[in-house]
Amino acid sequence: MRVTKATPAAGRRVLADFRADRRILLLAAMAVVIGAAGTVAAWGLLALIALVTNLVWFGRIDTALVSLAQVKPSWWMVAAPILGGLVIGLMARYGSEKIRGHGIPEAIEAILIGGSRMSPRVAVLKPVSSAISIGTGGPFGAEGPIIMTGGAIGSLFAQFFHLSAAERKTLLVAGAAAGMTAIFGTPVAAILLAVELLLFEWRPRSFIPVTAAVVTATMLRPALLGAGPLFPFAADPVLPWWGLVLCAGLGAATGLLSCALTSLLYALEDRFEHLPVHWMWWPALGGLIVGLGGLIEPRALGVGYDVIGDLLGGHIVLGAVLTILVVKAVIWLVALSSGTSGGVLAPLLIIGGAMGWLAGTALPGEPGYWALLGMAAMLGGTMPAPLTGALFAVEVTGDLHALPALLAASVSAYAVTVLVLKRSILTEKIARRGQHITREYGIDPHQFTRVSEVMVRAVETLPGHLPIREAVAVLERGQHRAYPVIDEAGRPVGFVTRADILLWGAEGGHGEERLDEQVSDAALPVIHPEDVTAHAIEKMLASNRGRLPVVDPESRALLGLVTRRDLLQVQASFSRAETERRAYFVRKRA
Template sequence: MADSGLAQRAPSGTTHAPKLADHSADRRMLVLMAMALVTGTGGAAAAWVLLKLIALVTNLIWYQRLSAESLPIAAAATGPLVLLAPVLGALAIGLMARFGSDKIRGHGIPEALEAILYGESRLSLKVALLKPISSAISIGSGGPFGAEGPIIMTGGAIGSLFAQQFRLTAAERKTLLVAGAAAGMTAIFGTPLAAILLAVEVMLFEWKPRSFVPVVASVLTALAWRPLLIGSGPLFAFTGTLGEAGPTLLIAALMGCIAGAVAALLSTMLYRIEDGFHRLPVHWMWWPAIGAVAVGIGGLIEPRVLGAGYNNIQDLLDGRLVLGAMMLLFAAKAVVWLIALGSGTSGGILAPLLIIGGAFGGILGHWLPGGSGPWAMIGMAAVMSASMRAPLTSAIFTVELTGHFTALPATVAASGAAFAVAVLVLKRSILTEKVSRRGRHISQEYSIDPLALGLAGDLMTPKPDTLPEDMTIAEALKFFEAGAKHRSYPVVDPAGRPIGLASRSDALRWGQGEGELDETIGEQLSDRSLPVATRMTPANQVANLMITENIGRICIVDSKTGKLLGIVARRDLLRSRAEHLRAERERSPKA
């Protein structure tokens, strides 16, 4: 048998060691991939329902007709209705949150993250039903939001509910939750690559085939349904082009740096506004209605700020807005969106970020080669990247939305620069700050566990002190009373194979009369199973074995003979991690 992998001593004394591999995937991945076909279909269907609900509410409120045709709010936003509609919609949302579920408040992604990290990826049927309804009311009544955050939450809830019908682990439920969320985003925007990257950068908190492959299957399933349900082709196609590569990349990076500061300002303002609402002497149920007053006033000033405003994105990309109109849209959309979102109403953040970023890029592009349209696309990528801390998602998202894949180097330059500024200026993103305010901490930095790079053979103490199995309890008591150096010792048979661990706590029980003094410690330990590992067992698996078996020392054996070679204690694992920390922090002198 090859000397590799984790081993556990069976009653017969044999050891079994699985093969080591680059990845931990097994056949369960195929099961999840098959289940992801369901979440992909569910996410696409939920996206279609949400868009129809938004259109239905929009037509009922603004056009006074029963229709599911998608129409812009700005064309009908006149008179007292501009003030009244957002407030009435927000009142309805406040009531739904108060007496239905408060998880429908906000834009959905922080709630999904919290469910993944702290709720075992369990979302309720109530959330799956109320989130799209509340979001449709919010957006259809004039709320300055998009459908993407709600569909991420709704698609995630569908994946979670489906997973809860089976005997799955929390990690497997997480995979299906994220698969449903990514499918919903794909169906809305037609951006499969960006949806997969969003799952990896923001939601999965891991990079494993077990989760990646099902997410891909779910996204592609939603993409296959999209032409039948919603439509095909880029959502915001336009004809403008950028200039020469060299100057364009430099300008895009500089624009990204400014966008990083803009996004940091937006995030700071959002949570200051939210703090202001928390200080109001009224129940939070009324906050959305109070925030909606600002939405109505903003609609009177610039009707384009009402609703999702996807037509605004198209106008910015096509270069149809003059400089003054872009400036007004940038300022008004930012203000009403921040106030509305800070009030705790329901709605997404991607569409507002695209409009704000597009207006920002279009304003700067007014003086740049190529015109405002292409630079609006660059601004969208930059502001989204800095706000969500998802540079790869943002760069790919904008080129998939527009079909301008030749602009990918420029969107990467802008997204990367904006991301760099944002992480230096703010501790948390617009997504994780809300979770942090609930007493949770999220780290979005992923790295290889240093223990996964080491092997038990590198960490073990070779030739450890042992006790023979034929030692009597009386002799063992004298040994521990005489001042044993260690808390526990491997007990070995005449062939040098470990049969158990004798500890000070064992000696305490023996001293209190548990066992006859002339009985051997081998007989006392015969009914215990002894977890062991081999020299080629990864150190992180040794740590996992310590946790599952609730012991502090693991015997390292030869996989062929079962003979004891060494022992790994907790301090050995800590020493390995300490060496990794030194490599991260200590700067070596110049060569």
Template sequence: MSLTPTRVVETHQLADHSVDLRMPLLALMAVVVGTGGAVGAWVLVKLIAIATNLFWFGRISADDSVITDSNVGLLVVVVPVIGSLLVGLMARFGSEKIRGHGIPEAIETILFGESRLSLKVALLKPLSSAISIGSGGPFGAEGPIIMTGGAIGSLFAQCFHLSAAERKTLLVAGAAAGMTAIFGTPLAAILLAVEVLLFEWKPRSFVPVVVAAIVSLAWRPLFLGSGPMFPMIATAPDSSWGLLAAAGIGLLVGFEAMLLSTSLYRIEDLFHKLPVHWMWWPAIGAIIVGLGGLIDAHVLGAGYASIEALLTGSLALKVVVALLAVKALVWLVALGSGTSGGVLAPLLILGGAAGFLIGQFLPGDASVWAMIGMAGIMSGAMRAPMTGALFAVELTGHFEAVPYTITAAGAAYAISVLLMRRSILTEKIARRGRHILQEYTVDPLDLLQAAQLMTPHPQTLSGGMTIEQTLAFFTTQAKHRSYPVVDAEGRLIGLVSRTDALRWQVDQSLAKTLLSDAISDSVQPVAYPDTPSGVVADLIIETGVGRIPIVDRETRKVLGILSRQDLLKARSANRLAETGRDRFVGRTNPAS
């Protein structure tokens, strides 16, 4: 009797994490990506400075300048329109991917584009964003640099034979490096990668992202300076009521985040109803931006000076009120028009302004409450509570305020997920027909091994049966599509299926052939009791065999069968653990 060749699933040594030598390889590659992200951030900052000087001061210079220092009179309405018209032309005839926040486009590329960004996007995104921000667009540089840094990582990854998951790792590493270089916030950049971009929690992706962020931080003093971006000297409240007040601010700015997100997409819907090509939308929206600049020039540009003023408490109360109202309007209209720009800096201003105003009625320095408001609104709008809490304290160097920022971030996150189905980032992707789930859970199949799900002692067929007997069995007795075939000692020979029976039925010459001989040329998949169920599921998909024999590693005897239906039991048990509710303490019969 000729034994059947079998395809065996070799089980690697089981461990807490799936990791191999690809992780250190990606970490080494992340050194290059981190450097590229830092350079990309420096280039973006210089491009914004050049654009600002050119649009508002009529000079060619890469020195830092503030739009509020310019004196262009009524041209303040015209300049944003010119810049936005240029951005619309670049998007129309360059790449449509440069439109929007930057972060949603990065998420979409990761989940649906195999983490492949083009050189065109890497070049046009920072240029278009610099023109948009430099001409008065009320945006920050974080979205563009995340997209640019991600493009650098993606392009570098595409030079090598890497999987889509490995390209994703380097794309996100580049994004984290860019954010670290701009703001000097490596912890927040790493957490943003985990909470918003990676959609997994694995050493293979986490370690390279950390490497890229730290490499970028090391380059930052050379390119952009060192230390916190907005250093604070105010002290945090040192009492329990401070935590309660932080929670209250978190709830309020979480509600503010919901209103901003809802308003943004309603405005975007209005732009879609305009009877003109989308190329013209940014210029139309820029009219509102210019009019807002006439009311208060502080609403124009990235607004980092306004963030600093809120955190130092140097803004007059009426200016903060105007900033909150006008900045929200011009930012929502500009972003809804589809121009190029980020969401983080405007959110910090709006959350900080809300916190500053609430702080007028609370003991202590209003600038501290502004920082707490910034942490809350970032958490509520982006659904990234840890990122929001750490970003605020890293920006200011005010690490003793962590209990208050995490309280506000947690409260804002809670109200946001209760009241909004999607975040300001994922709503844009959902409108393109793609659903995203931002909850991380362990696959139940990865928690269970084959022995825990298999059907033990399955019915088998003897290799000594004839084809004639086998056909009779499938005609009158078979309940499944396939069965294990064993020898006299119960050792697996292979599998026989209904498809085999149909094929043999047309060849009468095989009637007396032994079943073991008929299947001896086939290759059959098998697994062991300690094989992870997820590996068996992959084997079912790969081979198309719906029932995988589970055999003893030493004796090769059949112990069980793991079918598609058995695998679904794991999902059913997991869903029951989520939804099934019971009480044990106080039951009449606790043992039941």
């Protein structure tokens, strides 16, 4: 057994790790509370949507979700969406403009530039405005609003405690993921959505609390919203050995449709920007198109969960699918670009499912199977979140056997959208507000590169007992701008720079004084060889220094120096690994 000597540096690291572990447990405990609150909020949102729907279309007080397929076309079918849009415009103008849109970009923006702080006003107005929008016929889902609402609950809860912005982000995302889990019963997909779209990291500090919130929502959901998959499905066909090629082809076609929808959405948004009326009136104008679409196909209005069920179950005919696909896409694009409130997941599922169903009429198996693949592909390509798209389809149907085909379709759609579009339907909206978000998830090279790999080992030093007069002479003829000063044991006590020469020359009278009497710094920050370069960057920023001495953790003797230039080499090496291309198994030319 190997026994190592305890050092002060090792002790500090153990204490820091212990404190970090305590913070994770504290955040997880908070996330349980937020998960419960997010589940209740999801139940309340669905009940509110159903209440508004029943009041507007059937004149009754009821909180049971109903389909609008039984609504007969009339003038009210046009008037109701217009009135709903007018109310939402007033709420956005005089309440909070942040309720406009489908919620996920707003949650991302709060994380990126708002310190993960959201206002109580948004937590109240977002679900109310969404219920009015969807209840009056808006072709949206409840998932975007609940992500925004659950995120607001997590953010508000976090603001009562002394937490960092990163910790508030964790609790914000915990609330959002819990809300999505409660709506759809998809815990794994909710966690993946949190990682792919909201967290921008995969760390225990964030992953464990978010999972705690999602598990809490999963436990509470049966009591409030029911158990089991939302759209049970298990009619998987026996495909030929090359069947996954068909799945990937459907995914690629769905990806092209996703690109077209995203481009059309922002083209329409640009058109609304040029209207000679205040944006408060835009949702009402969008409501006009929604109402006209409802006259053509009433089932295109509202959440449309019944349509999803019919697409999967095959209880629908070709003409109806074609009509729903066209009408749903048109009214969804116009309504969303007008700035009204509502989610995008349910409309994407319907549009992707309709396309997959139509393709499935010419492919092996039932059209419902290909509708399922189209849903996953549309979700994975548009968001873009391919893993979320595949796992979401599995959990919402309970069909685990379809996972390989779902992955093929979802990743193919994702590949198409990444190659065709610069930004996704989510990041484009944020980019238009001046923020840039990369669509790639990677590891910071500074998090795994050790200081020992980049530090300068051959360091010229000055002994602390050296008279200042001699030190000045060394600096005047030396090649470096700064030299570390060490004591008799080789431990760094400070730095002497060329600027010090000018200062001493102006003051005079320091010629015979010892160098360490002028430059000794008890607060001199040091770094250890086994530390990662990210830690060195943090120390440089905290101390406002451009170089740090690297010391032995036990003796504190100087081993080398690390400078800003050395740290830049880490990124340069990482860039070379990405861009330099070389073949090794080739014949060399003579």
